[in-house]
Amino acid sequence: ILLPAALFGCIVHPKIVRDDYDQRAATIRSMGVLAPDIEFYDVTFGGIREKNDVSSEQANQNVVDAIKDTLAARGFEVKVIKREGERKQTLEEIAGLFEAIAWSHRAHGQGAAPKDIFPHKAASFDYSVGPITEILDAYHVDSLILVAGGGQGNGFLLRGGAVILIALVERTGALLWYEIQARQDGAFQTNDLRDSNSVRSMIQAMFETMPAVHK
Secondary structure, three states: OOOHHHHOOOOOOOOEEOOOHHHHHOOOOEEEEEOOOOEEEEEOOOOOEEEOHHHHHHHHHHHHHHHHHHHHHOOOEEEEEOOOHHHHHHHHHHHHHHHHHHHHHHHHOOOOOHHHOOHHHHHOOOOEOOOOHHHHHHHOOOEEEEEEEEEEOOEOOEOOEEEEEEEEEOOOOEEEEEEEEEEEOOOOOOOOOOOHHHHHHHHHHHHOOOOOOOO
């Protein structure tokens, strides 16, 4: 669901924010970025997509660096939380739930085809990955930034591009804000997750839709 075949060419979602965002986000001073697992694929002349581990690692690093810099510029303390150690399973479950939520909202909420829209999904933004108090306390942060995405290079008759999904999650597990961008390569523009400048442009544009937290 996170790769170009599913999202390139779709309408990019407008900002999506909980109705009680201001109240819930008021105490957030620090954010933990859960290390993403973004996959980058090369495309062969025959149109076969093959995962490139080196490019995937570079894509993940570019995304994390861009998020850290963007949030730091907004005055937040930022920590990167790796999916390892005694809490690895819990962190993986949180990431998996976020991906499931992202697909559900894409399929039945804002941006979905009219025939697929579930009215209650389109009318409000009310999703949760479950309580994350244990994780926040363990890493001494007030909230989590969850990230998913994917990308691919250009192939024969197939344009490359990138997809990034980001959410801000508070202590109860509620998603306070969610944004997605899907950018396809154009004739005069490359949107490549291996390129730090391309990634930074996407990340900065996404966080511009996150409402300011009134401190």
